[in-house]
Amino acid sequence: MTTTHSPPAIAMNGLRRSFADHVVLDGLDLTVAPGTVFALLGANGAGKTTAVRILTTLLGADAGSVRVAGHDIAAEPDAVRAAIGVTGQFSAVDGLLTGAENLRLMADLHHLGRVTGRARTVELLDRFELTEAADKPAATYSGGMRRKLDLAMTLMGEPRVLFLDEPTTGLDPRSRRDVWRIVRALVADGVTVFLTTQYLEEADELADRVGVLDHGRLVADGTPAELKRRMPGGHIRLQLRDGDGLDAAARVLGPSARDDEALTLQVPGDGGIGALKDLLARLDRHDIDVTRLSIHTPDLDDVFLALTGNSAQEKAGVS
Amino acid sequence: MTSPVIGQSDVHFGRFYPLRDSATMLRRNLRHMLRYPSMTLTLVGMPVVFLLLFVYVFGEALGSGIAGAASAGRAEYVAYVVPAIIVMTVTSTVQGTAISVATDMTEGIVARFRTMHIARVSVLTGHVLGSVIQAAVALVIVIGVALLVGFRPSAGPAAWLAAVGLLVGVTFALVWLAVAAGQACSSVETASNVLMPLVLLPFLGSGFVPTESMPAGLRWFAEYQPFTPIIETLRGLLTGGPIGNQAWFALGWCVLCALGGYLWSRRLFNREYGR
Known part of the structure; x- marks a missing residue:
């Protein structure tokens, strides 16, 4: 830089x-x-x-x-x-003024002068795709x-x-x-x-x-x-056809979070190709029928659980 | 009129243009008024309704009462009550000022103004100037209606000029008070009621009946409250009655109210914004 x-x-x-x-x-x-x-x-x-x-x-x-x-x-x-x-x-x-008037108000407050102010207004309306709505009140x-x-x-x-x-x-x-x-x-x-x-x-x-x-x-x-x-929390989510399938998959794939009602299994992993291939191969070998597979990368929830785990739990405990 | 923050300006970042910024803010407020005239009409409507009510409903009875002669009636009362109605037009207009200032403060646009390199006081002076113009329009309409219902002022050009000057002063003073009150209110609903006492004060003074007709306690209040000297001065100028030192009291109240309203407004505007 x-x-x-x-x-x-x-x-x-x-x-x-x-x-x-x-x-x-x-x-x-x-x-x-x-x-x-x-x-x-x-x-x-x-x-x-x-x-x-x-x-x-x-x-x-x-x-x-x-x-x-x-x-x-x-x-x-x-x-x-x-x-x-x-x-x-x-x-x-300003909801009572039109889009163009709002922009001209700013131009006046920046002392741009009438000609420059109008030219900048037209340019900004165009850049922000607001030209059509320029003469309607911003409240609408x-x-x-x-x-x-x-x-x-x-x-x-x-x-x-x-x-x-x-x-x-x-x-x-x-x-x-x-x-x-x-x-x-x-x-x-x-x-x-x-x-x-x-x-x-x-x-x-x-x-x-x-x-x-x-x-x-x-x-x-x-x-x-x-x-x-730095953030764990990525996982692969599998949707199984029935309870037997869920049992079999849980057995084959090792530590994972299962949801018996939704028939889903969450397997930790970042969704890398190698890990994914391996997972599919193991499922295949055991004839486990997976109806849907999705990969979840860390989201803000994971960020907070990872970085602020204790305080998040505290908060949950209090409220 | 400069705000204290202006003094801290950094020379590298240009000067402030309080007049130019105030004119910009004034244009914004006038545009609001023109685009949504219902507020102005409501504000003008109140004094007009009171004028018609007092002239046509109570006029005959009150007229003979104030003149102390059975022959006196509606015509005499018109001359007596119109100055009070004129002052009421101003108090009615400033209700609108408080409402529009309070509305403004709840909108994000004022937060934007606060983060911009502009003369901060212009946000307020824009409202003040706009309201003074709005009051002038309202006064022209109300005085026009007063002439239609039989108000015949005896004032010459000099007295009219003095009356206009007085009204501008009263408006300016009350508008600054309203700008402060509008900022002090946390909601638009509160702002629409907070200046109600201003509308009632002319009734508790010499506006509608002479103070001599009131019981002792009320009479004392009526004679010393700000609207009595203002209305007495205006009445004297328009219909040629005695003014005496009432004019000085009227001007004194105006200066006090304008200064107080301005300082209070400025302090409220410069307080920390939200959290």
Whole structure:
């Protein structure tokens, strides 16, 4: 990477924040290199949104130092605001204005001038496939269209550091892919992206580095591949025809989790070709009739069970 | 009008444009009003209904009461009550301000504004200017209806000018109060009720009947509450009655209310946003 000498786009050191007695962020350290995508993973209530709100100057920190785009968030919040763009979890569009008016509002607030502002509006509407809906009030937009408009408004100011708080939560698969495509294009232009998500798949698609947040602490930090390697939980799921088949398969395949009601068997494994061939050969040898086979790679549930096992069980025990 | 956060600006990242940003926010609010005129119509409707009610239902009886002569009636009461109705138009408009500010605060767009490099106060001044314009439109309509039902002001150009100035001052002051109240409310429902006392205050002053006709305790309150000097001053300007030092009290209340509302608003807007 050629960016080793440039200062990090985001750097936080010992970031703490609590609300009343509840500690939400408990000493967070991380840096994000310019032009890269960092994904912060975590369950609801893990502190993701609080982290984003602090990074985007909406909230103050109790302790620790945070620099965004080279500026300290506490000392120079305005310099930070000039460099960032934020698309929050809840859509930040003006529902009473049309899509085009929302974009022109942003153009005016960035003092782009009438001609440039209009040209950028047309361009962004086109890029986000909103041209047809440009003159309809944003309140009539679907969830996916609102999110796209939201992102388009954020991009009007050409931010150098972009914060996306759960950008695809609640979106249909097509809109999700649209958002991913847009984010990739931005990163190609050198924008730094800090995103939070509940979906490992999303982090996998977009992020250069992933951090896992649990109870206000970063419990893992690495590339998606590194993270997945640390995560057990991959398994092969077999659907058997009857109870006898299930008994036979369980005997042949060794330690596995069986579900007698659903007639399924979960065999640990990462779905590698060798292991799969071996498994099929053994089933074949014993004439076991499998009606369906599926391979499950680790998902966020597995991530949490692996990285935050104890606390997850505690939580389950309490509630 | 500058917010304290403006002072901390970093020279590398450009200046702030409070006037330009306020104009942008004003355009946004005017567009809301034009696109959804039902709110404005509701706000204008209330004083008009009260005007018609007090002139045609109670006018005859109250007219002979206030003038102290059996020959006096509806025409005299119109002259007496219209200044109160005019002030009520302003209090009615600021209800709408509180509602639209509260609505705005519940929308994500204000969170977006807070993360942008803009003059923060413009979010509020946009509402203030928009509401002052909305009040001006409402006042023109209500005064028009008042003229239709027989209001015949004796004011000359200078007195009219002073009356307009007073109304702008009163509106400005109450709008800042409403902007603060709208932010202080956690929901739009609360915001729609929180300024109800403002609508009732003219009744508990010299707006509809002279304070001399009230029992002692109420009379004391009526004479010292802010709406009495405001209505008395307006009445004096429009219909030529004595004003005395009421004008100073009226201006004093306006300044106090505007300043208090502004400072409270600014403090509320700069508080930490959510969690």
